[in-house]
Amino acid sequence: xxxxxxxxxxxxxxxxxxxxxxxxxxxxxxxxxxxxxxxxxxxxxxxxxxxxxxxxxxxxxxxxxxxxxxxxxxxxxxxxxxxxxxxxxxxxxxxxxxxxxxxxxxxxxxx
Amino acid sequence: xxxxxxxxxxxxxxxxxxxxxxxxxxxxxxxxxxxxxxxxxxxxxxxxxxxxxxxxxxxxxxxxxxxxxxxxxxxxxxxxxxxxxxxxxxxxxxxxxxxxxxxxxxxxxxxx
Numbered sequence: 001x002x003x004x005x006x007x008x009x010x011x012x013x014x015x016x017x018x019x020x021x022x023x024x025x026x027x028x029x030x031x032x033x034x035x036x037x038x039x040x041x042x043x044x045x046x047x048x049x050x051x052x053x054x055x056x057x058x059x060x061x062x063x064x065x066x067x068x069x070x071x072x073x074x075x076x077x078x079x080x081x082x083x084x085x086x087x088x089x090x091x092x093x094x095x096x097x098x099x100x101x102x103x104x105x106x107x108x109x110x111x
Numbered sequence: 112x113x114x115x116x117x118x119x120x121x122x123x124x125x126x127x128x129x130x131x132x133x134x135x136x137x138x139x140x141x142x143x144x145x146x147x148x149x150x151x152x153x154x155x156x157x158x159x160x161x162x163x164x165x166x167x168x169x170x171x172x173x174x175x176x177x178x179x180x181x182x183x184x185x186x187x188x189x190x191x192x193x194x195x196x197x198x199x200x201x202x203x204x205x206x207x208x209x210x211x212x213x214x215x216x217x218x219x220x221x222x223x
Contacts, residue, residue, distance in 0.1 A: 004153065009151075034211070034212075042216070043115070043201070043213075043214040043215060043216050043217065044154075044201070044214045045214075046211040046212070046213075049210070049211060089153070089154070091153075091154075097142075097159065097161070097167075098156055098159065098169065099154075099156070099212065100153070101146075101153035101154040101155075102153050103151055103152055103153045104153065
């Protein structure tokens with residue numbers, strides 16, 4: 001069982017503010033790092049798949065960076081909106097055909 | 112229509128009962144997965160399958176079994192349900208490694 005940690009566990013942000021949170025994973029045997037967005041009562045949906053050290057991906061106001069040497073990824077939300085409220089999951093992929101998920105960071109955007 | 116469907120969406124059962132959760136997909140993916148989600152924990156892999164003839168245990172397979180009836184169908188069974196199997200269960204599919212996994216809507220199971 002791989003140790004994938006996400007912090008903080010939850011956060012509250014005012015509408016319009018920006019925020020970021022962390023996913024930490026083993027730095028060895030890295031293959032890919034996945035980010036998912038999971039809204040209450042819905043299915044987790046893929047945001048990014050990141051494979052290269054230094055990768056930066058962007059989707060609208062959400063972006064992510066990757067540091068495979070030190071084993072962490074940051075996810076950023078710029079100008080948070082209420083629709084950004086969700087749990088954000090990261091998953092470590094070491095190319096053994098399985099993903100190891102973190103427990104998630106739950107973001108609540110207050111209007 | 113949803114690409115990955117799960118039935119039932121909610122289920123209440125009693126300790127000792129046998130229960131089956133079903134997953135169907137129209138994405139044409141070979142790889143299918145069953146996860147459970149418990150509050151405060153990440154998604155944990157129960158079983159996974161790379162094709163109809165290939166079934167593999169995940170990290171928490173004890174107390175569960177699976178059947179891959181066709182490329183599109185992957186069922187999870189609890190042979191004798193116990194209360195600590197109360198959880199949210201997700202099915203997922205993917206085309207290949209390093210590819211995105213596509214999740215079903217989840218089945219919320221309560222074992223009394």
